[in-house]
């Protein structure tokens with residue numbers, strides 16, 4: 128049986144009716160290309176200002192196929208065919224590729240990669256803020272192998288710093304900014320093996336509050352890891368899984384408050400209403416924990432209790448930009464990855480579109496004259512879309528043909544592996560019999576796995592602002608924070624900064640020297 132959707136898709140393809148009228152005129156394409164050329168020629172004058180501010184957007188699991196599909200979705204949400212749409216990140220002038228492998232893994236995880244793009248050193252999968260000399264789960268291999276992050280370098284140079292994520296604030300990506308842990312899963316002491324506890328290793332939530340004590344902005348999920356074991360959650364009173372987890376009985380929110388100077392304004396909030404009633408211009412420190420674990424998917428978000436990523440970014444920048452020395456902000460669209468792991472492409476892509484919205488928000492509040500903005504991913508996923516779909520085909524739609532082998536239709540979006548593998552009566556499921564446009568539809572996969580896996584190919588790095596041109600080719604992922612630090616004149620490599628000011632910029636001599644060095648790793 129062929130669904131009405133399939134018939135529509137085939138009809139569209141044959142009639143060519145979705146080609147926008149203006150695109151039939153060659154002048155349209157020539158004018159557009161000439162304008163792009165003009166813009167490219169203007170880039171020959173490099174922006175060598177000192178970056179007062181650095182903003183890093185990290186789309187967890189946002190491989191290139193995810194970026195393209197999110198672009199089409201964004202366009203289709205605005206009732207356009209979609210392919211021609213420009214994401215906010217598409218407007219960045221410089222794009223590079225990042226090689227994402229971990230020291231011990233061809234296909235990486237989010238912990239080892241976070242250590243690379245935040246600390247500038249590649250590491251083993253599953254470890255955060257430590258070099259490859261640390262083995263996962265081995266607490267006694269941690270000491271002496273800690274590596275510090277761009278967040279710490281920015282703080283040490285007097286900048287304000289912030290972390291905003293849609294995952295737990297002690298999840299792999301943000302944790303590499305402040306923690307040193309042999310295992311990314313040590314969210315609180317409740318998740319740690321007795322051996323690690325007896326050897327003196329600290330859980331990641333504890334480290335968040337103690338390692339860099341004056342992080343100005345922390346927003347995301349992860350409430351339960353901050354409170355004593357079995358403490359009832361403020362929002363989900365009946366949910367046992369939402370209760371506090373800490374075996375040491377500490378209340379880390381109280382500890383966070385106690386570390387703040389009396390004369391400063393520090394606020395802990397746990398819901399959107401509280402967040403939006405704050406005046407960011409009079410807030411010095413903000414801790415926002417909006418869920419016991421990860422935040423909700425954007426498509427499922429309760430707009431009374433949970434802020435969107437864009438809202439969090441707007442408030443974070445208002446708070447951080449009060450510092451005349453500038454700021455470093457890490458923003459993670461953390462649940463793109465989770466959507467993909469569950470095979471739920473619609474959830475993943477809506478997360479990516481929301482992160483793009485946040486990128487636009489940050490762009491509207493800052494200037495490329497003094498703010499370096501980088502958008503990248505930690506790794507890709509085995510997510511793909513294809514099938515000769517016609518222009519404007521719903522990104523969640525069917526390919527315009529049936530398989531010439533099993534004679535069944537198929538969705539354009541597919542996964543290499545994952546939970547969407549479905550066999551009915553010995554054959555591949557007929558997708559026209561199911562609601563493949565549902566928010567939680569799990570796209571078909573070639574290999575059955577409870578959790579779809581990461582992908583191993585390179586990811587994109589988009590950059591704009593001072594020194595963005597240093598991201599220009601195929602780079603090792605750990606190069607990224609070296610560029611951010613060089614641009615902002617923070618960290619260890621400061622020779623070029625002596626005569627630089629935000630109006631002037633680093634002199635060309637030391638820049639040449641830097642690029643000529645065989646290994647940037649020795650500089651930090």
Ligand SMILES: [Zn+2]
Pocket residue numbers: 188237464465468581
């Ligand atoms: Zn993942």
